[in-house]
Amino acid sequence: MVNTGEVSFLSEFQFIIFVKMNGVTSDRDVSDVNEDFQLDGGQMNDLLQQLETYTPVIPDGVARHYLNRAGVNTTDPAVVRLIALASQKFISDIVNDAMQLNRMKGSSQTSRGGKKEKRSLLTMEDLLPSLAERGIKVKKPSYYP
């Protein structure tokens, strides 16, 4: 129940972002309690074994630092990696959706030109709708003061 937030910018390079993750539920959350999305016990063991070999992109020390900030006292690397992996997947899903949006826009443009676009740039234009699907509202200032 954390999917609603507000991000506002004061300037492009020096900004203060307020992300409020409060207890407001969106329509998607009701279906997520469905058992199809949860892990069995056996799958849990598989996941933990995977984590021993696979290091998430977020380094262990960094994740542990932010968890300590939140008050979690842990020496178990499995827990730290699990949280790091979940956070990585969270961001990865958003960026993947943005990628698909980018490709759709790109395909509609290149059907006219026929040239392959080599550089793929992630812009706020692609990110904003992706975030809006998850209930995170981002406001960007239209000018740099």
Add this chain to the structure above:
Amino acid sequence: MASEVLSPENGFRQSLTMAVAAICLECGFESTENIVLETLTEMLQSYLTEVGNSTRAYYEHSGRTIPTDKDVIFALSEMGFRNKSLLQYSRRGKRINIGQIVKTVDTSNPPVLQVGKSKGFPTYVPENHKYPHFPDPHSYIRTTTGQKPETDYVILREQASAQKRDVERALTRFVARTGRSHPLLPDDKNAFPLIEAQPHLIPYLNALLPSEHETLKLFEATNDQNNEQKE
């Protein structure tokens, strides 16, 4: 503004930004806008903190001080995260690794001396649990010691008389040993030592002189008389 940003905190933030950049690279983007990177970094930091907070709430609610994997799963479910997709995600092919942070040597705590064998867990706790072990049993398990007092009259009488005899004997031997003693048996000087009697030069003097208590009473009486005469 720059002075408010602590440099270790900044370092952690920068490594988060690098992680976000690696994720974008993995998804196929070759470059991003600066503002996008900052947004995603902030979101990642908030998400990590939020999951940490929820996990802490769950394990503290169960009365534990160390998180287990179940706590994390509950926290993620509460935030609307689809846990099942984690398994597939962890198995995916192309991955980008940005390397671990090189740590300075940790001063590890010396192991605490363990006295006795700590209690085992009940059978319904699974084998792969990560719960902390029980503390030393003497610190929280207490068995009362002592005997019930005797109530039988016969035994109590016997014990009382034996104690009285033992006390008298011990006391007399002590005084005889430490003071002047007179042996009972001429052969064995230490078997039955008796306290030596010390006769006074004038034996009847003690009976004639008043005791201290009587002296004090006499003194007070004469004082009262003198006071009355003066008035």
